[in-house]
Amino acid sequence: MIRSSLLKLPALAATLLATLVMTMPVHAQQVLRVSAIPDEAPTELQRKFKPLGEYLEKKLGMKVEFTPVTDYAASVEGLINHKLDMVWFGGFTFVQANVRSGGKIIPLVQREEDEKFQSVFITTDKSINSLADLKGKTFTFGSESSTSGHLMPRSYLLAAKINPDTDMKRVAFSGAHDATVAAVSGGKVDAGALNISVWEKLVAADKVDTKTVRVFYTTPGYFDYNWSVRSDMNPVVRKKLSDAFLALNKDNPQDKEILDLQRATRFIPTKPENYAAIESAARNAGLLK
Structure with missing residues (x-):
């Protein structure tokens, strides 16, 4: 009887261990x-x-x-x-x-x-009132991998028959949306594009002078x-x-x-x-x- 009970111990231990693992919190201590x-x-x-x-x-x-x-x-x-x-x-x-x-x-x-997100194009130049007016101007996107700061603005520029790489005087990448606003307001470039959410946040916080920097084009919505x-x-x-x-x-x-x-x-x-x-x-x- 003792020998039989001892033989059953490993199986019993395995069962208890499995039960313990199953009842432990997922990803505990991680x-x-x-x-x-x-x-x-x-x-x-x-x-x-x-x-x-x-x-x-x-x-x-x-x-x-x-x-x-x-x-x-x-x-x-x-x-x-x-x-x-x-x-x-x-x-x-x-x-x-x-x-x-x-x-x-x-x-x-x-x-x-984010179901209908948008980008805005901003400028301090009074002669810029449409995408077509960007020809021959200096311009900044945000990061090269940004959806709202580069990809979609570039897509809408191309749809308007404007190739940033050939039709603009100079194209830069600021690296971030708030940096784009700083570049435009500081006169480093004539215009730029950024995410509408960051633009509205900066405006609400009075971190941009809307008497000087203005939105001249807002894109259609996208995910x-x-x-x-x-x-x-x-x-x-x-x-x-x-x-x-x-x-x-x-x-x-x-x-x-x-x-x-x-x-x-x-x-x-x-x-x-x-x-x-x-x-x-x-x-x-x-x-x-």
């Missing part, structure tokens, strides 16, 4: 590594993310760390190479990441505003930003993440603070097909191969 495309100053990105990060920590039951990246390409490579777990992408950066990974990047959620993850993320964690974003409610004071910092009314589900037009625009502009 960290969710988050970043965002650097379309604004690093300090601003950190400030915007802090309340959201604290909220996600409570919802996930795990530590959430925000790590700034040096450029747009680093955000793509970081997610693909498992150095990051979730990234705030622009539509074009998502397309780049999805193509580079062979379709293994999932856009999780987007702001409701843009989203929070993306890899397809190999633990499905339980992915579901918790999605649920956490979708649960944010502007009628709740704490949630409203998070949504306001994200410049969002609410978050909604999204899918890869939403960015097909951006991929097409990128290929047509020669920015995606």
